[in-house]
Amino acid sequence: MARWQPDARGRLAAAALELFAERGFDQTTVTDIAARAGLDKRTFYRLFGDKREALFSGSELLEQTLVAAVAASDAAPFDTVVAAYRRVAEEIFTDRLETVRLRQSIIDSSPELKERELRKMGSLAAAVAVALRARGVDEVTATLATESGATVFRVAFARWLGSGGGSSLAELVAEVAAELRAVTAGA
């Protein structure tokens, strides 16, 4: 059995991000990542399916946070989804603009990673819709609230990445949600 490693997952993910940025995704091996983290390959494979997964290690936490926030809310569906994304923004993205920007530039450099990112976003949206439906929201409303919330998050996220960091992602989510309300109201 492998020795227990304190936060091996976090160290491997950070090492992967560093190396992908330094050398490029294709030029980095699992052996390189494990070595940079001071761990062995076996530990890497115990925690991640492949090197791509090391870039997506935050997705489970993101999905859990989002789904828990939806389940705990009794607000209207769209408000619920927007509030859940704000929670995610606060809990996962606070003070992480540089790291997230770096991760995004790596993903944008590879069609394979972009596709994986799209699939992750799709499964995230599906999980949100399921959580809304579990609260008794009808299917169409759940889909429309989920898709509109995802649009808000995408636009807010792009604005945050392009910004100087003056506003937090949570503030931008609230701002874009208000804009989407105005746009769909026909203002």
Added chain:
Amino acid sequence: MARWQPDARGRLAAAALELFAERGFDQTTVTDIAARAGLDKRTFYRLFGDKREALFSGSELLEQTLVAAVAASDAAPFDTVVAAYRRVAEEIFTDRLETVRLRQSIIDSSPELKERELRKMGSLAAAVAVALRARGVDEVTATLATESGATVFRVAFARWLGSGGGSSLAELVAEVAAELRAVTAGA
């Protein structure tokens, strides 16, 4: 030079759809498609890049119709996009439920085709956003109106494919747009 063929494009697309449904996408060759349409392979390759393209032959018309409708409108951005999708629904999808359902089942059977479909939808959305911006709409509003309109069309389209054909796609687009307005207003 190849002989001019009246509607060779339409005949090849129809033959491709028939064969993909009968034999499966992977089991159908360009030679089969050309033979079924009573044309030769050279004519096929003059009109389509590959056999996948024969399934996407309507996308250019769809994009042109959508962009022209956006450019000609002076309504508010979201209303414009919804009206443009209604125009597309009327001009391209009227009385075509069975054909569209067949095409969709072929696309759903292949991850490769699904991915191509997603990319086509993405470039469609980008073209709509560009057409809105050309009307002087700011970037964020253009993005939000485009994404919300695309959500409306996706949901209406799925409802139409799952329906008995009692409502036209254009009617469903209007219906879902009203639902999205209600959901984002927090009703």
